[in-house]
Amino acid sequence: DRSLKIAPSILSADFANFGQEIQAVEAQGADWIHVDVMDGHFVPNITFGPDTCKAIRPHIKTVMDVHLMIAPADPYIEAFAASGADYITVHVEAGAHTHRTLQAIRGAGAKAGIALNPGTPASAVASLLDMVDLICVMTVNPGFGGQKFIHSCVEKVAELRSMIGDRPIHIEIDGGVTPETAPLVRAAGADVLVAGSAVFKGGSVADPAPYGENIRAI
Numbered sequence: 001d002r003s004l005k006i007a008p009s010i011l012s013a014d015f016a017n018f019g020q021e022i023q024a025v026e027a028q029g030a031d032w033i034h035v036d037v038m039d040g041h042f043v044p045n046i047t048f049g050p051d052t053c054k055a056i057r058p059h060i061k062t063v064m065d066v067h068l069m070i071a072p073a074d075p076y077i078e079a080f081a082a083s084g085a086d087y088i089t090v091h092v093e094a095g096a097h098t099h100r101t102l103q104a105i106r107g108a109g110a111k112a113g114i115a116l117n118p119g120t121p122a123s124a125v126a127s128l129l130d131m132v133d134l135i136c137v138m139t140v141n142p143g144f145g146g147q148k149f150i151h152s153c154v155e156k157v158a159e160l161r162s163m164i165g166d167r168p169i170h171i172e173i174d175g176g177v178t179p180e181t182a183p184l185v186r187a188a189g190a191d192v193l194v195a196g197s198a199v200f201k202g203g204s205v206a207d208p209a210p211y212g213e214n215i216r217a218i
């Protein structure tokens with residue numbers, strides 16, 4: 001359904017306490033849990049891989065939304081699907097055969113997402129619309145949490161919403177989502193908002209109430 005979903009990114013959580021952080025943020029109202037996988041090659045940062053996803057899966061009651069910022073992605077699709085990912089999103093910039101990668105994701109039993117960097121136009125996914133369950137519009141250059149929202153990406157959201165028509169595809173926004181920027185992308189047609197620093201700021205596993213306040217503020 002098209003109702004608004006907030007997907008906290010555990011990139012901004014305490015990496016030594018993923019299990020408790022996930023439980024805390026879900027108890028505070030997270031709709032999905034967004035999991036950022038980075039390879040130090042497609043993006044200039046390294047996080048974790050499928051074994052970590054598998055380890056955190058039992059702590060997630062809601063949807064595990066895995067964002068792969070890796071190239072190539074194909075050799076790892078099976079492993080991420082087996083880790084229990086509900087959604088697996090790959091970047092359209094990450095390889096020449098995105099259509100095949102999306103087939104592999106659905107073939108492995110997960111929902112398929114395609115992500116676009118800020119410099120990539122909406123038209124890059126025009127031929128993939130029947131292959132995806134989610135389009136992730138990056139509103140920062142991927143690699144790090146806590147960056148500033150790139151306003152020129154908002155128009156792309158509206159463009160994608162009209163391209164999608166009545167297909168059941170989520171539009172997810174990733175990067176720089178705050179109470180100030182969220183209304184702009186919602187108005188343009190986004191229904192899943194990833195937020196890392198804006199959700200986890202001011203709270204902790206010991207004091208999780210700020211997570212809930214932050215989620216409700218978005």
Ligand code: DX5
Pocket residue numbers: 009011012034036067140141142143144145146147174175176177194195196197198
């Ligand atoms: C960026 C990641 C995002 C990031 C968002 O490469 O894909 O999911 O965690 O962090 P904020 O919300 O702090 O911009």
Ligand code: ZN
Pocket residue numbers: 009034035036067174194
């Ligand atoms: Zn992400």
